[in-house]
Amino acid sequence: MRSILIVPIRPVDHAELTALVTPLSNAFEIPVSIEESNYLDPAFAFDSYRNQFNSTSLITALLDRYPAQSGKIIGITAVDLFVPVLTYVFGEAQLDGQAAVLSTFRLREDLYGLEPNPKLEHIRLLKEAVHELGHTYGLIHCHDPECVMHSSTSAEEVDVKGKNFCGGCEKFLRGL
Amino acid sequence: MTEKKSSPQSILIVDDELIVRESLTKWFRQDGYRVEAAEDANHALKMMKEGPWDLALLDIKMPGMSGLELQKRLKEVDKNIGIIMITAFASVESAVQALKEGAFDYVTKPIDPDHLSHIVSNALNQKKIVEENIQLREQISDIGKATEIVGDSQQIHKVIELAKTVAKTDTTVMLRGESGTGKELIARAIHANSDRRYFPIIAVNCGAVTESLLESELFGHEKGAFTGAQYRRKGKFELADGGTIFLDEIGNISQKMQVQLLRVIETKQFTRVGGSDVISSDFRVICATNRDLEAAVKDGSFREDLYYRLNVFTVSIPPLRERRSDIPLLAEYFRGKYAAIMHKAVTEINANAMDILVQYDWPGNVRELENVLERAMVLAVPPAIQSSELPFQLASKAHGLQADSLAVVERAQVEMILNRTGWNISRSADILDIDRVTLYNKITKYGLKRP
Ligand SMILES: [Zn+2]
Ligand SMILES: [Zn+2]
Numbered sequence: 001m002r003s004i005l006i007v008p009i010r011p012v013d014h015a016e017l018t019a020l021v022t023p024l025s026n027a028f029e030i031p032v033s034i035e036e037s038n039y040l041d042p043a044f045a046f047d048s049y050r051n052q053f054n055s056t057s058l059i060t061a062l063l064d065r066y067p068a069q070s071g072k073i074i075g076i077t078a079v080d081l082f083v084p085v086l087t088y089v090f091g092e093a094q095l096d097g098q099a100a101v102l103s104t105f106r107l108r109e110d111l112y113g114l115e116p117n118p119k120l121e122h123i124r125l126l127k128e129a130v131h132e133l134g135h136t137y138g139l140i141h142c143h144d145p146e147c148v149m150h151s152s153t154s155a156e157e158v159d160v161k162g163k164n165f166c167g168g169c170e171k172f173l174r175g176l
Numbered sequence: 177m178t179e180k181k182s183s184p185q186s187i188l189i190v191d192d193e194l195i196v197r198e199s200l201t202k203w204f205r206q207d208g209y210r211v212e213a214a215e216d217a218n219h220a221l222k223m224m225k226e227g228p229w230d231l232a233l234l235d236i237k238m239p240g241m242s243g244l245e246l247q248k249r250l251k252e253v254d255k256n257i258g259i260i261m262i263t264a265f266a267s268v269e270s271a272v273q274a275l276k277e278g279a280f281d282y283v284t285k286p287i288d289p290d291h292l293s294h295i296v297s298n299a300l301n302q303k304k305i306v307e308e309n310i311q312l313r314e315q316i317s318d319i320g321k322a323t324e325i326v327g328d329s330q331q332i333h334k335v336i337e338l339a340k341t342v343a344k345t346d347t348t349v350m351l352r353g354e355s356g357t358g359k360e361l362i363a364r365a366i367h368a369n370s371d372r373r374y375f376p377i378i379a380v381n382c383g384a385v386t387e388s389l390l391e392s393e394l395f396g397h398e399k400g401a402f403t404g405a406q407y408r409r410k411g412k413f414e415l416a417d418g419g420t421i422f423l424d425e426i427g428n429i430s431q432k433m434q435v436q437l438l439r440v441i442e443t444k445q446f447t448r449v450g451g452s453d454v455i456s457s458d459f460r461v462i463c464a465t466n467r468d469l470e471a472a473v474k475d476g477s478f479r480e481d482l483y484y485r486l487n488v489f490t491v492s493i494p495p496l497r498e499r500r501s502d503i504p505l506l507a508e509y510f511r512g513k514y515a516a517i518m519h520k521a522v523t524e525i526n527a528n529a530m531d532i533l534v535q536y537d538w539p540g541n542v543r544e545l546e547n548v549l550e551r552a553m554v555l556a557v558p559p560a561i562q563s564s565e566l567p568f569q570l571a572s573k574a575h576g577l578q579a580d581s582l583a584v585v586e587r588a589q590v591e592m593i594l595n596r597t598g599w600n601i602s603r604s605a606d607i608l609d610i611d612r613v614t615l616y617n618k619i620t621k622y623g624l625k626r627p
Contacts, residue, residue: 050286082286083203084195084286085199085200085285086199086289088288088289095202095205095206135206140206141208151206151207153290
């Protein structure tokens with residue numbers, strides 16, 4: 001089934017997820033829905049030493065929960081994520097796989113001592129959601145600085161790139 | 177994905193922790209790199225066959241061989257490989273050591289992803305620039321690649337031929353030749369063309385140290401084996417495991433060392449000084465000497481059994497004065513080398529200076545020639561090296577001739593005519609309009625030799 005399911009991983013602002021549905025659906029040209037009944041509790045992925053949540057464990061949990069044929073899944077959370085060797089990640093995706101997770105934690109202005117900016121934060125979250133889902137469709141990082149698949153490891157870099165795929169990435173995606 | 181490159185840059189990750197290998201592999205694959213991971217140094221060395229790798233990320237602390245040691249070995253296999261060390265906070269000091277030994281940079285675990293992606297792209301960019309420069313230089317100089325074995329004479333072709341032939345076997349090799357002829361270069365070339373090339377070549381100068389020091393150099397020692405042995409230390413035979421040991425100046429070792437050497441070459445087993453554990457090592461022996469070993473065997477100062485063990489396949493490297501036609505090539509090669517190192521636009525050696533270089537007898541051989549060229553490059557004013565920038569004894573020792581003297585011209589004329597007539601003395605004397613005795617005298621005076 002060709003669809004995308006957004007799974008809330010608590011805590012997370014539900015309104016932010018709702019705002020993603022239409023633009024994500026436009027970007028991938030497939031139906032997008034939100035898992036309304038069955039939120040994921042990330043407590044099991046918590047690392048008390050690092051005070052962060054292990055994103056790889058979260059992906060594994062999502063895969064356990066949803067069978068392979070249920071389309072792409074993206075878990076979204078407000079908690080800070082990490083993979084063991086890195087200090088943090090914005091998100092993580094299975095390259096050419098089924099699942100991705102994404103955090104809003106480092107996309108927020110107040111983390112950097114700035115005034116909250118909901119509009120900017122929504123655009124950042126959208127870009128990163130498109131980006132991580134792009135990975136699940138097999139896209140790797142793109143050299144085009146405007147392309148949403150351009151690698152970004154800081155909020156500024158997310159702002160610099162666009163929210164659309166470049167011609168090359170678009171072609172790859174539609175070719176599938 | 178038209179804008180993505182057809183052959184991706186490659187990264188080798190070496191870390192004993194599975195989780196680190198997995199997450200870094202994944203991280204870099206998403207960046208579009210070709211990525212493989214190895215769990216320890218030995219696997220990493222084996223994976224060099226699947227290279228070349230643009231970049232290696234090495235955990236500095238691993239059981240067995242450390243990242244620091246592995247760095248050295250990887251650089252021996254591929255001197256252009258970029259290295260980034262991964263370290264815990266506790267070992268930042270050794271990371272600094274790694275930088276001194278040529279690592280591009282280091283990252284501390286856990287790694288800041290922003291930092292990591294920038295370091296990696298910087299390292300790859302730098303490598304690309306270096307490689308482009310090397311390619312450029314190779315195109316310009318059109319002389320040999322990584323090796324400094326330069327020459328086009330029959331003699332040097334013979335040496336290279338022999339080296340190539342014996343490289344493919346596991347035979348013990350003895351290199352004969354005066355000092356400075358480049359025996360170590362030939363040893364390295366043999367190793368680099370052998371199946372052992374992914375393992376180290378360990379060079380030991382047997383003539384440079386005392387007997388007791390050489391013993392612990394070769395076999396290692398246990399902690400407290402002698403005064404000053406504060407740590408256990410591996411010996412060269414142990415370090416050469418899987419690779420080649422190059423024993424230079426083998427003719428200079430003591431009788432006691434000769435016995436020990438014979439034993440370890442025959443059994444491939446030994447114990448460390450002050451230890452009792454028997455250690456096995458799989459090594460190939462290449463040795464070198466400038467001594468008349470046959471005479472030493474005759475007078476009893478070199479054991480005959482060891483001589484036969486070592487003298488299985490001999491490669492003789494001719495002194496530079498016996499292959500004068502290589503001197504211009506070598507001189508040009510070293511000029512180019514130092515021009516690049518010194519960033520100096522000295523593009524030629526003028527004819528006068530080259531004459532002097534070709535005529536000199538070079539008792540110190542290629543090494544002396546290199547030293548002279550290095551010195552001349554320091555003094556040289558672009559665009560050319562002049563004879564005045566050569567050590568004065570060179571000009572005068574080149575058969576006692578002043579560079580601009582009539583004698584130089586005479587020598588060149590005599591030599592040219594001799595060569596033209598195929599060293600027919602009568603015909604040469606006729607052409608030069610001198611008698612044969614005078615011609616013989618001039619041949620002796622100028623040190624001319626039939627090629
Ligand atoms: Zn990405
Ligand atoms: Zn793109």
